[in-house]
Amino acid sequence: MTQPPKGSAAPPPGTGASGPPAVPPRSAPVPGQRSGGVPAAPPRSAPPRRRTAFAEGVDRLRAAAVTEPGRLRIIGALLAALVVAFGAVTAWQMNERTAAADDVLTRSQPLSSAAAGIYRSLAEANTAASSGFLAGGQETEDSRTRYDNGIRAAAEGLVTAAANSEPKSPAAQTIAELNRLLPEYKGLVERARTYNRQGFPVGGAYLRYANEKMQKEMLPAAEDLYTKENQRLSADYGDAKPYPWAAIALGVVLLAALAWAQHRHYRRTNRVLNHGLVAATAASAIVLLWLVVGHGVARSNLTDSYEHGVRSLNALNEARIASLKARGNENLTLVSRGAETTKVDGKTYDAYDLAFGKNMDALGKALAEAGRLADDAAGEQPVGTANGNMAEWKKRHSSAREQDENGNYQQALDLVIGGDGATVECFDGVDAALATALDHEKAEFEQAAGDGLDAMGYLPQGAGVLAGLGAAGALIGIGRRLSEYR
Amino acid sequence: MRAGRLRAGLKGWGGVGAMALACVLAVLASLLLPVIHSSGGGGAGTDDDGHGVAHGSQARAAQACTDPEKQTLAPSGDDGPTIDEIRSREGEKRKLIVGVDQNSYRWGYRDPNSGGDAELEGFDIDLAHRIAEDILGDADAVQFKAIPTDQRVPAIQDGRVDMVVRTMTINCDRLEDVAFSAPYFRTGQQVLAPKSSKITGYDGTLAGKEICTAAGSTALSTLERDREDGTLPEGVDLRTTVPNQLDCLVRLQLGEVDAVVTDGALAASQAAQDPTVELKGDAFTTEYYGVAMKKDADDLVRRVNRVLEQWRADRTGGWQHSYDRWLSETMDDAAKSLPPTPQYLRGS
Numbered sequence: 001m002t003q004p005p006k007g008s009a010a011p012p013p014g015t016g017a018s019g020p021p022a023v024p025p026r027s028a029p030v031p032g033q034r035s036g037g038v039p040a041a042p043p044r045s046a047p048p049r050r051r052t053a054f055a056e057g058v059d060r061l062r063a064a065a066v067t068e069p070g071r072l073r074i075i076g077a078l079l080a081a082l083v084v085a086f087g088a089v090t091a092w093q094m095n096e097r098t099a100a101a102d103d104v105l106t107r108s109q110p111l112s113s114a115a116a117g118i119y120r121s122l123a124e125a126n127t128a129a130s131s132g133f134l135a136g137g138q139e140t141e142d143s144r145t146r147y148d149n150g151i152r153a154a155a156e157g158l159v160t161a162a163a164n165s166e167p168k169s170p171a172a173q174t175i176a177e178l179n180r181l182l183p184e185y186k187g188l189v190e191r192a193r194t195y196n197r198q199g200f201p202v203g204g205a206y207l208r209y210a211n212e213k214m215q216k217e218m219l220p221a222a223e224d225l226y227t228k229e230n231q232r233l234s235a236d237y238g239d240a241k242p243y244p245w246a247a248i249a250l251g252v253v254l255l256a257a258l259a260w261a262q263h264r265h266y267r268r269t270n271r272v273l274n275h276g277l278v279a280a281t282a283a284s285a286i287v288l289l290w291l292v293v294g295h296g297v298a299r300s301n302l303t304d305s306y307e308h309g310v311r312s313l314n315a316l317n318e319a320r321i322a323s324l325k326a327r328g329n330e331n332l333t334l335v336s337r338g339a340e341t342t343k344v345d346g347k348t349y350d351a352y353d354l355a356f357g358k359n360m361d362a363l364g365k366a367l368a369e370a371g372r373l374a375d376d377a378a379g380e381q382p383v384g385t386a387n388g389n390m391a392e393w394k395k396r397h398s399s400a401r402e403q404d405e406n407g408n409y410q411q412a413l414d415l416v417i418g419g420d421g422a423t424v425e426c427f428d429g430v431d432a433a434l435a436t437a438l439d440h441e442k443a444e445f446e447q448a449a450g451d452g453l454d455a456m457g458y459l460p461q462g463a464g465v466l467a468g469l470g471a472a473g474a475l476i477g478i479g480r481r482l483s484e485y486r
Numbered sequence: 487m488r489a490g491r492l493r494a495g496l497k498g499w500g501g502v503g504a505m506a507l508a509c510v511l512a513v514l515a516s517l518l519l520p521v522i523h524s525s526g527g528g529g530a531g532t533d534d535d536g537h538g539v540a541h542g543s544q545a546r547a548a549q550a551c552t553d554p555e556k557q558t559l560a561p562s563g564d565d566g567p568t569i570d571e572i573r574s575r576e577g578e579k580r581k582l583i584v585g586v587d588q589n590s591y592r593w594g595y596r597d598p599n600s601g602g603d604a605e606l607e608g609f610d611i612d613l614a615h616r617i618a619e620d621i622l623g624d625a626d627a628v629q630f631k632a633i634p635t636d637q638r639v640p641a642i643q644d645g646r647v648d649m650v651v652r653t654m655t656i657n658c659d660r661l662e663d664v665a666f667s668a669p670y671f672r673t674g675q676q677v678l679a680p681k682s683s684k685i686t687g688y689d690g691t692l693a694g695k696e697i698c699t700a701a702g703s704t705a706l707s708t709l710e711r712d713r714e715d716g717t718l719p720e721g722v723d724l725r726t727t728v729p730n731q732l733d734c735l736v737r738l739q740l741g742e743v744d745a746v747v748t749d750g751a752l753a754a755s756q757a758a759q760d761p762t763v764e765l766k767g768d769a770f771t772t773e774y775y776g777v778a779m780k781k782d783a784d785d786l787v788r789r790v791n792r793v794l795e796q797w798r799a800d801r802t803g804g805w806q807h808s809y810d811r812w813l814s815e816t817m818d819d820a821a822k823s824l825p826p827t828p829q830y831l832r833g834s
Binding site: 196206337 | 578579595596605629631633634644646729735739759
């Protein structure tokens, strides 16, 4: 993809052999003329080979600039160089933006989603493990399936993330850390299960230890990964969206130069059209137009994909993570039975129940944000469902807490992990609704970002081809005029 | 506490102020010395050290450290403000709130195989039910709250629980903050280590080893006091402290520590869960478990003491029954665990 700039960067030196010297001569000839050019050279520098060659070139150009064919040659060379430079800069700048937009669509956004997925899977597995313990006796089929799914999804997510991360990058280090912790965590949970089966409370102690590892080491690492991938996504957006000012400016200069050349041509010959120059002008104008419109459309699509895709996805991911955390803390409130307390303003609260309240607030905020960002009914509907489930969850949670506060532990347990009317139904409802909303917003994002990428598609190649045609046009146009002097 | 404040005060004042304070201090020295010593030592009052100091002074403050297990009120069935408050609880809330442990095998724990119900069970739990039956007439009118080791005293002081029945050692330090019932169990600190370990007990074989204790436990304060006294073997690492003694077994199994020090009764319950670890050597302290209550809940203390008397006397469903049911499997001789006939030396 980087070939066009390099490939078309070669021509300028080629034409530059006659091009660049064209600039210095204007000032150089003056001293050269007065001191007699050749005689002046020997006394000044002993190895004058380069200078002589240079001076020769200068002399030739100076000589050429006096005659009309010579001037035409210089003008032709300059125009061709400008067209090629315009094409090259356009191809280079748009190539950069296209690559960044492609990264947004196919790399950084999927990775950001994958990181959110890793977090979610880990939290899900941990919540399932603690629920399994809560149920007492042998864990249910359901909680085992949830745990297994969580671990499996986390492991898969880590492989994907590892494959897409650059070696030795901070993200890669975090992934390695998580890869190290996951089997450790699994080992602790397996021990907890085994002891639980034997009826020993040390199983619960292992579960607490596993939970601590998850809460204090793994989830923060996963959150860190998510933050890093999101930063990369923002960086890619930042690379794809800025206007290609250099190319636009060069295009404007080129069109002005072509207009001037044609105006000069008209004044000298009274002929209105020079086919070559017109072709060059048309090609350059098309490239400039394509550039401005294509990038403008792409930009607006990308903005759209960010505003309605990425931001929605972020809000929904946050909501999902908050609901998972809330569920985990709700379970741990019962697992710990008041063993963990914190003091806020001198009042003692159950640490897990306090955390649950905060998670629910976070869930509410994230859902409100997601609802605000949802731009169609298909996006609003699942967010509404999640909101309804959340309200019901809060209601059921407070009655479960009341039972627990009254010392009716078994009833409280039934209200949290039991069947009908338990908070687990609400949690599942929230989770399922959020999954639907995430799918919808992901599709919206892919649509918008894909459109953006398409709007810029073939622009680098097109710019290269048209610039080639334009340069040829300019040379042919000038060549036609030159032939009149032979 | 008082000593700490005094010392802090000393630091803050300079020059003349400190001199003046020193004079006052000199006057109060005889009165305060035992208190300073006891709070600095922080160990069980039954050891020789505690005795020596306590006997050395006739001051009122020293009373707290003479045989802490005897510093309790005579049993009585009379109601008082605390019991009235518990009885006045309405409806669902008419329950005795008891702080327990849910991680001490055979003392207070939840058997995962008990058929899906979430009831706690064990020796301590039996006692809690018995007290509830006596006060509220319903053995099931109990709300259990799990409490980490270092939260037992604050939980009582903050009124989060009415009482703590949680393998809690009666000692001088704690007597300053809470009131204890008569002792209901005798135990002592013991070392737990893998069978393959070269550790033989609380002796030189512990040198350079990492020992796990529960934060706020008698084990930790005993080891810390011994380190100050220089009797702790060289290079023992006490940095690993956990919220619950059972977490020590996890650390031991994972190889993060070399040994665990905890009450013999709890060490036995840990050994019962893992056939590859064992108690090493004999108990190196003598301690008594008591029911802890609010410092001013005199009526409740007397009432609990009466319950304990009846519990000990009850041959069919009392102390011996609970011991046989929960502890006989993991501990050898009931006679070793039964505390001597209680004495009630506390005047008010």
